[in-house]
Amino acid sequence: MSKNGFTRRQFVKAGLLTSAGAAVGAGVLKPTGLWAAPAKIKGPVKVGYQAIMSGTLAGYGEFHKMGATMAMEEINKAGGIAGVPLEVEFRDSTLKKPQAIKNARYFVDSWGADFLAGVDSSGQALALAPVMAQLGKPLMVTHAATEKLTEIEVFKKGIKEIFRICTPTYQDGNAAAFVAQGLPAKKWATISPKYEYGYTCWKMFKGTLGKLKPGTEFVAESWAPFGTTDFRPHINTIMDAKPDGLYSVEWAGELITMIKQAKQAGLFKQIKHIMLPVGAAMDVLEGLGSEMPDGVWISGRYFFMFPNDQRNIDWVARFRKRWNHYPAYVSETGYSAMFAYKQAVEAAGSKEAKAVIGALEGMKMGSPAGERVFRKEDHQAMYEVPWGLTASNPKYPFKVMGKQVVIPPVEFFNRPPFEGPGTHPPFKG
Amino acid sequence: MSTKATYAIYLGIIAGLAALGLLGDRFMVYMGMRVMLLAIFALGYNLLLGRTGLLSFGHGALYACGSYSMALVNLHLTQDPLLGILAGVAMAALFSLIVGFFCVRNTEIYFAMLTLAFGMMIFSLIWNLREITGGDDGLVGISRGSVFGLPIVKDGQFYFLVLFFFGLTLWLVHRIRSSAFGLVLAGIRENHQRTSFAGIPVKRYRLAAFVVSGMFAGLAGSLGAMLQYNTDPFSAHWSHSAEPVLVSLIGGLQTFSGPLAGSVVFVVLREIIERYTQNWMLWFGIILLAIIMGLRGGVMGGLEKRLRQRAATRKGGE
Numbered sequence: 001m002s003k004n005g006f007t008r009r010q011f012v013k014a015g016l017l018t019s020a021g022a023a024v025g026a027g028v029l030k031p032t033g034l035w036a037a038p039a040k041i042k043g044p045v046k047v048g049y050q051a052i053m054s055g056t057l058a059g060y061g062e063f064h065k066m067g068a069t070m071a072m073e074e075i076n077k078a079g080g081i082a083g084v085p086l087e088v089e090f091r092d093s094t095l096k097k098p099q100a101i102k103n104a105r106y107f108v109d110s111w112g113a114d115f116l117a118g119v120d121s122s123g124q125a126l127a128l129a130p131v132m133a134q135l136g137k138p139l140m141v142t143h144a145a146t147e148k149l150t151e152i153e154v155f156k157k158g159i160k161e162i163f164r165i166c167t168p169t170y171q172d173g174n175a176a177a178f179v180a181q182g183l184p185a186k187k188w189a190t191i192s193p194k195y196e197y198g199y200t201c202w203k204m205f206k207g208t209l210g211k212l213k214p215g216t217e218f219v220a221e222s223w224a225p226f227g228t229t230d231f232r233p234h235i236n237t238i239m240d241a242k243p244d245g246l247y248s249v250e251w252a253g254e255l256i257t258m259i260k261q262a263k264q265a266g267l268f269k270q271i272k273h274i275m276l277p278v279g280a281a282m283d284v285l286e287g288l289g290s291e292m293p294d295g296v297w298i299s300g301r302y303f304f305m306f307p308n309d310q311r312n313i314d315w316v317a318r319f320r321k322r323w324n325h326y327p328a329y330v331s332e333t334g335y336s337a338m339f340a341y342k343q344a345v346e347a348a349g350s351k352e353a354k355a356v357i358g359a360l361e362g363m364k365m366g367s368p369a370g371e372r373v374f375r376k377e378d379h380q381a382m383y384e385v386p387w388g389l390t391a392s393n394p395k396y397p398f399k400v401m402g403k404q405v406v407i408p409p410v411e412f413f414n415r416p417p418f419e420g421p422g423t424h425p426p427f428k429g
Numbered sequence: 430m431s432t433k434a435t436y437a438i439y440l441g442i443i444a445g446l447a448a449l450g451l452l453g454d455r456f457m458v459y460m461g462m463r464v465m466l467l468a469i470f471a472l473g474y475n476l477l478l479g480r481t482g483l484l485s486f487g488h489g490a491l492y493a494c495g496s497y498s499m500a501l502v503n504l505h506l507t508q509d510p511l512l513g514i515l516a517g518v519a520m521a522a523l524f525s526l527i528v529g530f531f532c533v534r535n536t537e538i539y540f541a542m543l544t545l546a547f548g549m550m551i552f553s554l555i556w557n558l559r560e561i562t563g564g565d566d567g568l569v570g571i572s573r574g575s576v577f578g579l580p581i582v583k584d585g586q587f588y589f590l591v592l593f594f595f596g597l598t599l600w601l602v603h604r605i606r607s608s609a610f611g612l613v614l615a616g617i618r619e620n621h622q623r624t625s626f627a628g629i630p631v632k633r634y635r636l637a638a639f640v641v642s643g644m645f646a647g648l649a650g651s652l653g654a655m656l657q658y659n660t661d662p663f664s665a666h667w668s669h670s671a672e673p674v675l676v677s678l679i680g681g682l683q684t685f686s687g688p689l690a691g692s693v694v695f696v697v698l699r700e701i702i703e704r705y706t707q708n709w710m711l712w713f714g715i716i717l718l719a720i721i722m723g724l725r726g727g728v729m730g731g732l733e734k735r736l737r738q739r740a741a742t743r744k745g746g747e
Binding site: 053054090091092096097098101102105106109110122123126127129130131134146148153157194195196199 | 564659
């Protein structure tokens, strides 16, 4: 036996002392200070969160913040993450790419963040991918929807640091096509934002609906630049084309403006089937109030009435009590992102990036939006978000979803390897 | 100040920056690069604004010409960073020649408005030519490669390439300002009629100043694309063109070192404020307003004046 080794006697002594200590400790005191088992995880778990907090879309940032803050409060009240507290710091992303990159670098290199979350714009998310690879910390995207992020940056280029907890453009394009398939509309048109998000969603919608329902015509497209306040030329273009259905991924304030102006122009009388993939956002529903017509198909990344289970109902009640608001979808994704990190850290027993990334891959988690699974190949969370028809409900001062349709994610999410036959919906069997 | 002392100060700045690159943490190194890139942009820009007296609102577009050309070369032709930078500078020069040709016929507000219009034209081209430019997503996946076999992939390595070009810019701009060409530009600013009566083709000189400053914008743009690994259509937007204007104003229009000091204030001050409040825009705006209105001639102008006054009182006391 080496000099430095334990002798048998010492070993027995140590064993006795430890068991005695454990017995006393467990019975009498909670192990604290030197008595406590050394924590596997040191210091607080720090999450840097960035979202848009200035300008016309600042309301989105506030909703992000409410969700993430509430998660932090609940987690810390219940003992933290693996026994250590969770700390969240917020920064304004300004929707500009250089700012997003600076924020991420500040969080990791200066503030000492273990994980990042947030990000609203697709351009920012794509710009952050190589930066996160360099910084070596996970980023959980809670709003940006571009499928390129998960298909190209994560799957093709192998940037493992990126995860996304919200639904991607598949919900806006592909799932919408599944709903439209069942509608008696043969001719579709769009008014959508004149940037990548608008183009991509319309392309997906056309592609999938064309395959689901051959013979469908796409008769008009009108692209509205960012910051459009007068939608009348766009509305006229669409009404002149006489489609049966209108598909529009306009969002936030611009969607509100468009609906008000479309109503004045009589568009809802002429066109019977309207699909708004991001129409179920709370800022839109609350902003329009009773002005939102009935019978419009809307969806989002989460809707507070779905799923109709105890977990979600309780969460919405807690959220309303804490903030006096109904949760917006970014509140849910921000909230659940914190719990995803909690679950992953506790499963990995570490907050090291590699271990946590490993734990997140393929992880199942319960959340207010229902069960989520992070797909291993592309780090995209799969969960159900309903499409619903707007309806009045005396319980709410705004329109909510009446009839709801849920398409299972496996049916409409593009599948790895994302290129070639059998990777885009509809899938056989 | 004697020329020797001036050179000593600038060598000191370069040495300090080199030390930052070697000793600073990764965030400081990154912020150092942001400052230097903005300084390259603004030092070149101030040849036009401070030296020639022309206010351009289109230099963001020239910056974008640099970064998109660099990115396109990098993604499709070669990953050699120097060739990419060369392409960026050349493209910025070409565009500034075209834009400048039309703009230098006017001065003052007319010149400013025309550059704004051309700049926004380039912005919408970038926004709409999605197949080439990636639309609002920009071009992603730019790699840094290596220079003469030296890797510049890591920030700590790339920093020295930026520092090299920063030093080069300092030297070039200094030489231009003290050259005969630079003096003619100052003459044009003071009185363009008198200058033209002296037999100098004023428009041609204005165009030359425009192209030279555009090339520095292109240089900053191509380095920026490598720093951030992407290109941003908003870099062509007029709001980005306003940055070198602000930086020059903060630092001092009539001084050589003004844009340099302005860049430090602009980047570092903003970062400090952001650490304390999410209403950073408000505080940043108030402080900038105070600097611009309170210190006539900017930070460097004000400093110079103070120093001169002190020297004068000391002399008076003797």
